[in-house]
Amino acid sequence: MTTDSDLFQDALGELGDVRPLAQERKVALKKGDASSKVNQRARRAAATEEPASELNPLAGEFVQPVDPWDPLEFKRDGVQNGVYRNLRLGKYQVDARLDLHRHTVEMARRAVFEFVRDCLEADVRCALITHGKGEGRKHPALLKSCVNAWLPQLPEVLAFHSAQKQHGGLGATYVLLRKSERKRQDNLERHQRRR
Incomplete structure (x- = not known):
């Protein structure tokens, strides 16, 4: 009995030189499409046995636990209070x-x-990480606690705050990222032209 797998292998053999497609490492920016493509890429990267990067600075040892009902909040020095307030209120x-x-x-x-790195390459300024509250688990709020510990370790992250109810509430976090070098250069040129 011939299976679908056998038919597929026979078809590949007839084609000759078959290679997997190269994958881009950028966040897709098409409206309505961006989040699903980023999630798929992140899950593929996380599911592989190879390390995502030997340069991954995120510490994986001890993480200070966070209560499932505690909001997450962080702001680097230099981030304006109005910008942080808008992030907190979900206005971006x-x-x-x-x-x-x-x-x-x-x-x-x-x-x-990988997600933060891809966002930076694609000039994404505001992203959302859904981690869940982790209620009723053996280790409550484990991923939430990890996200709270990891994000400040990344210099690309300027600020983060627990999301508004419509975006996941205490089970999700808004992340404000710094501008990429390309965006920074564009802004510099735009402001110099105005003078």
């Missing part, structure tokens, strides 16, 4: 999303690192 457009549900801690660590 979320251009990329990462869902960490069903991730192990190590998968989540890799996924968060």
Whole structure:
């Protein structure tokens, strides 16, 4: 009896030189499409056995536990209070999303690192990471606690805050990222022309 797998292998053999497609490492920015593509890429990266990057600075040892009902909040020096308030109130457009549900801690660590790096390459300024509250678990709020510990370790992260109810509430976090070098250069040129 011939299976679908056998038919597929026969078809590949007839084609000759078959290679997997190269994958881009950028966040897709098409409206309505961005979050699903980022999630798929992050899950693929997290599910692979190879390390996402040997340069991943996120510490994976001890993480200070956070209560499932505690809001997450962080702001680097130099971030204006008005900018942080707008982030906290969910006033910025979320251009990329990462869902960490069903991730192990190590998968989540890799996924968060890759996600922030991809967002920076794609000039995403505001992203949303959904980690869940972790209520009623053996280790409550484990991924939430990890996200709270990891994000300040990344210099690209300027600020973060627990999301508004419509974006996941205490089970999700808005992340404000610094501008990429390309965006920074564009702004510099735009402001110099005005003078």
